[in-house]
Amino acid sequence: MRKTPDLSEHVEWFRNSAPYIHAHRGKTVVVLFGGEAVDHEGFHHLINDIALMRSLGVRLVIVHGARPQIERQLKALNIQSEFDDGLRVTTAAMMPAVEQAVGQVRMTIESQLSMGLPNTPMADASIRVVSGNFVTAQPYGIRDGIDYCQTGNVRNVDANAIEAQLDHGNMVLASPIGYSPTGEIFNLRAEDVATDIAIALNADKLIFVMETIGVINKDGNSLHQLNLPQAEQWLQNHARDNPNISPQQAQDTQSHLNNAAHACRGGVRRVHLISRNIDGSILLELYTRDGVGTLVTADNYEGLRTATIDDIGGIMELIVPLEEQGVLVKRSREQLELDIHNFTVIERDGMIIACAALFCYETEKACELACLAVHPDYQQHGRGDELMQHIEWQARKKHMEQMFTLTTQTMHWFIERGFTETEPDDLPMAKQGLYNFQRNSKVLRKQLG
């Protein structure tokens, strides 16, 4: 009899990816990778992953760099480069090398995306890649007395032309080159090309596949998420002097984070900074729960953070009306003060507009999501979801295996987010004692482990 291999893990993994596959289908995503990625022996994996994203319905614009390839061409011609603040001064004599290097990288990418051999991940992928004069450039000019010659800036992106290609199901490939109305060719920073295309398209995501693992803090841990003000603060205070990374990596992080902040200010909602040195990082970032890099979000005026004692007044203003309506269980000010560090809040322009709390019962590896509330003026914009995801993330970090919540009027909201109804007897022991039978709340549970 044929032995059936145990593929349950694979099935489980695939099912867990389903919400992310649905969420990203039809979304416009700009992906940037440097010339280093193209040189790397594992480049075909990155290409396969990008092709898979395309097959899963993502509208993709790929932007590539070509710095090491340009460097090699210049070396072969015995031409020395000058850099100022990380930007190459591109003289007219360098342009043939730049054009050749960029052209070669582009052809390498196009050829890899055209592969379709049977028994490979690219079989039947049938990807149409389109490149073109989508980016108009202008000279970077003369700065501090240095003439940057053929180094340029993005002047304009032909968003309509790119959109038309995406509408036809084509993938767009953009190079770090732009043309001017005077017919000149300019050498551009690939990061700027990607950022300006993402802004012009109002892209849902911009992904920087870089050499470092996102943003690393001074303890050596990579930061999971930064909103725009946090990213700006990071750039001011921490970007350069970090003992955990090399100066080169610090510069890499700084320049990508700069671009991420610029993209957010320009209306791109989410910018992901991920490492090309983690195999499958782009799939892990988009199609798994936790991701592997740093997410920079465009929540300009809002911040999600752990509550402090100073927030008691703001939280009370938010929850007391709901307590009076019987939507939330009553909490005294004293209890709130004792529990304040369990609370996460969303602050907007100095006002607490949403909150939620996490209570963990360590021995049972179970926790409660409590006091979830969004100010009525700010509902329906995903803040409830954002808070719940954050609380879930905190719970998983604390190795909780199940999460409970009690509700009288919001049952369906939770059911639509993966909770199922259960009995008060299933609550952690300590919580059972606190269950208020008069309120007759529904008990809902979500499996985390």
Ligand SMILES: CC(C)(COP(=O)(O)OP(=O)(O)OC[C@H]1O[C@@H](n2cnc3c(N)ncnc32)[C@H](O)[C@@H]1OP(=O)(O)O)[C@@H](O)C(=O)NCCC(=O)NCCS
């Ligand atoms: C429930 C609550 C936190 C959701 O916050 P939010 O920021 O509006 O949520 P999101 O934007 O992420 O989700 C909005 C969706 O939830 C739905 N929703 C809102 N309240 C709901 C409820 N009581 N039951 C079912 N669905 C509900 C909305 O209709 C909307 O669905 P749609 O996009 O399909 O139209 C918010 O409505 C609230 O504060 N309610 C009062 C307090 C409460 O009930 N807390 C939970 C008990 S612990």
